[in-house]
Amino acid sequence: xxxxxxxxxxxxxxxxxxxxxxxxxxxxxxxxxxxxxxxxxxxxxxxxxxxxxxxxxxxxxxxxxxxxxxxxxxxxxxxxxxxxxxxxxxxxxxxxxxxxxxxxxxxxxxxxxxxxxxxxxxxxxxxxxxxxxxxxxxxxxxxxxxxxxxxxxxxxxxxxxxxxxxxxxxxxxxxxxxxxxxxxxxxxxxxxxxxxxxxxxxxxxxxxxxxxxxxxxxxxxxxxxxxxxxxxxxxxxxxxxxxxxxxxxxxxxxxxxx
Amino acid sequence: xxxxxxxxxxxxxxxxxxxxxxxxxxxxxxxxxxxxxxxxxxxxxxxxxxxxxxxxxxxxxxxxxxxxxxxxxxxxxxxxxxxxxxxxxxxxxxxxxxxxxxxxxxxxxxxxxxxxxxxxxxxxxxxxxxxxxxxxxxxxxxxxxxxxxxxxxxxxxxxxxxxxxxxxxxxxxxxxxxxxxxxxxxxxxxxxxxxxxxxxxxxxxxxxxxxxxxxxxxxxxxxxxxxxxxxxxxxxxxxxxxxxxxx
Numbered sequence: 001x002x003x004x005x006x007x008x009x010x011x012x013x014x015x016x017x018x019x020x021x022x023x024x025x026x027x028x029x030x031x032x033x034x035x036x037x038x039x040x041x042x043x044x045x046x047x048x049x050x051x052x053x054x055x056x057x058x059x060x061x062x063x064x065x066x067x068x069x070x071x072x073x074x075x076x077x078x079x080x081x082x083x084x085x086x087x088x089x090x091x092x093x094x095x096x097x098x099x100x101x102x103x104x105x106x107x108x109x110x111x112x113x114x115x116x117x118x119x120x121x122x123x124x125x126x127x128x129x130x131x132x133x134x135x136x137x138x139x140x141x142x143x144x145x146x147x148x149x150x151x152x153x154x155x156x157x158x159x160x161x162x163x164x165x166x167x168x169x170x171x172x173x174x175x176x177x178x179x180x181x182x183x184x185x186x187x188x189x190x191x192x193x194x195x196x197x198x199x200x201x202x203x204x205x206x207x208x209x210x211x212x213x214x215x216x217x218x219x220x221x222x223x224x225x226x227x228x229x230x231x232x233x234x235x236x237x238x239x240x241x242x243x244x245x246x247x248x249x250x251x252x253x254x255x256x257x258x
Numbered sequence: 259x260x261x262x263x264x265x266x267x268x269x270x271x272x273x274x275x276x277x278x279x280x281x282x283x284x285x286x287x288x289x290x291x292x293x294x295x296x297x298x299x300x301x302x303x304x305x306x307x308x309x310x311x312x313x314x315x316x317x318x319x320x321x322x323x324x325x326x327x328x329x330x331x332x333x334x335x336x337x338x339x340x341x342x343x344x345x346x347x348x349x350x351x352x353x354x355x356x357x358x359x360x361x362x363x364x365x366x367x368x369x370x371x372x373x374x375x376x377x378x379x380x381x382x383x384x385x386x387x388x389x390x391x392x393x394x395x396x397x398x399x400x401x402x403x404x405x406x407x408x409x410x411x412x413x414x415x416x417x418x419x420x421x422x423x424x425x426x427x428x429x430x431x432x433x434x435x436x437x438x439x440x441x442x443x444x445x446x447x448x449x450x451x452x453x454x455x456x457x458x459x460x461x462x463x464x465x466x467x468x469x470x471x472x473x474x475x476x477x478x479x480x481x482x483x484x485x486x487x488x489x490x491x492x493x494x495x496x497x498x499x500x501x502x503x504x505x
Binding site for chain 2: 088
């Protein structure tokens with residue numbers, strides 16, 4: 001489990017996060033949602049240690065991440081996988097080399113063991129036979145899947161995804177969502193996803209946190225989104241008149257089944 | 259202005275401190291160092307040969323012009339070409355050129371990785387990015403650039419020969435006599451000291467500029483330019499300091 005306590009972060013006079021206290025659970029897809037500028041990317045960067053909070057603490061299980069020295073941070077990070085918004089695949093390397101990179105860097109596996117592991121991860125994300133291609137030779141959706149394969153190659157205990165669906169068509173986005181969810185459940189890992197894709201919220205939101213103006217405005221699971229009377233949540237999720245009508249229809253169906 | 263300079267100097271020193279740490283996997287650092295040695299060494303060989311050929315040729319022609327009509331023996335031209343290239347022209351001009359070629363390339367490579375989140379990706383994997391991305395470049399440069407400088411010095415002497423002998427500025431015997439006269443091996447030591455110091459400066463400064471890039475393509479271009487300009491200034495400053503201290 002990952003737990004944050006009173007996280008504050010600001011950039012000069014811009015107070016981005018104002019005391020975030022929350023929990024992210026293993027075996028569940030934990031979603032951070034919110035409008036642009038609400039602080040979700042900053043929160044994700046704090047969680048993975050790319051930024052440091054001014055005050056507050058981040059606990060990976062019972063270890064206070066903010067108080068670790070550099071060496072311990074690096075050791076902890078070997079248990080962390082991350083999928084970046086733009087995949088961040090090394091473009092001078094082939095797909096196989098990309099996925100193998102963490103294995104080359106941190107394990108003493110033989111060449112065959114590494115290749116087997118790479119192939120297993122590619123199979124896991126439904127991408128076989130692309131080993132020798134470069135990232136520029138595959139589609140955006142495939143790049144995301146390669147990014148996931150690289151993120152899980154070291155069997156991480158914590159998986160972070162920064163807007164995994166950005167730039168993808170709804171169908172491919174759904175495939176990525178399902179993939180992340182199944183990996184989360186199968187491996188019983190803590191997965192934190194930063195998104196503003198409403199499909200993701202409704203499909204895989206086991207634990208959803210809505211950030212608004214640097215604070216948590218709502219917390220719950222996808223089943224409670226439609227029923228919630230939180231105005232900020234409704235304004236954010238059902239932003240268009242069409243979606244508002246859809247929600248209304250859904251609520252009436254819930255209240256008056258049949 | 260001064261506080262900005264101190265900020266950058268402090269961050270540069272801290273970056274160098276982080277660079278010197280125990281590698282996660284020495285074989286990966288070794289491979290990267292070999293790749294960099296190939297890129298810097300083989301990749302820069304042609305330009306270094308061309309430049310040093312002309313440096314030697316121009317030095318010979320201009321000293322022949324200046325010594326014309328004086329009582330200084332003509333074979334001194336060979337001696338002057340040899341010593342001026344070994345002591346000054348080969349290390350300094352070669353490294354100034356390499357700051358433009360290799361330094362800007364390093365700044366752009368690392369800066370591009372920063373912008374495409376490759377560095378963040380490595381950090382999150384647990385890689386010491388300053389060490390993995392910068393140390394192999396510095397080590398490779400400090401091993402290969404002195405060799406390039408030695409080649410440059412040798413080619414310059416040949417350049418001087420080609421400019422002086424076939425054009426009848428002097429005879430082959432006179433040029434060879436000049437090249438073999440008053441040889442002091444300390445000058446070669448001085449050349450290698452300069453080459454090592456300059457190669458450290460140009461790689462570390464260029465990597466620093468690339469590693470701390472923020473923003474988009476304009477900032478990346480600016481970082482690349484800064485890498486060259488600052489490396490050149492620091493090389494000239496170090497050149498003067500070494501000259502004062504070691505001669």
